[in-house]
Amino acid sequence: MNTFSSAFRRFLITSGAIAALFSSSASAQLILNGSFESQTDATFATATTTPSSSVFSNWFIATSSGTSLFQIASTNADSGLFPNAIDGSLYMTMNGGQTTAGVGRIYQDFATTAGQFYEVSFTAGRGSPGAGLIGVQGDVFNVVDGSTSGGSLGTASSSSSTSGSTFYVETTFGFTATGTTSRLIFRDISAVTNSVDALLDDVRVSAVPEPASSAALAGAALLGLATLRRQRRAAA
């Protein structure tokens, strides 16, 4: 093996390590069952209004959820009036049936590192042809001793007032963790419930490399390239 090919191999290995660092940062999924695929029923059989229920895998119902019904629905549920899932075949519905709108909350806790920046994404929608505003809002809070502590660290909402249609909108927002546990809460911000439900699917949270560390990694890549060029010149 000549000097150039061994140098090139070292460069590829270095590049691969850098790429692995980037991809592991971008793809590490912190939310479990974020697509609500863990429940296998497709006929609203999994449904609850019970506070703190663990009926849904990895998701809990907040105590302030009133009588807002939570259900797992599937493609073409509710006599074909619901849209297909945006991810997989199942999703969460809020204010199912004609139960109270605008009070439902579900949440999930996940491990975080204080000072680390995270990105949250979710897809919200509406199902069935009823009129009025239907929406979902996401918020992240720090958790201390099992309860939220302080104000919202990040939030975004998605809503639609267009009746007689179905829609999905993907929404993203960021937050910087302040502790070792954070809580992602989704609240039903719908104004109506009759013949229309709020939908939620494809929930994701992942750490985002900070600009400083990204710059350092990019610098390391450039350094590797410069080293390779020097070795190529030396070998020529």
Ligand SMILES: [Ca+2]
């Ligand atoms: Ca899904």
Ligand SMILES: [Ca+2]
């Ligand atoms: Ca409803």
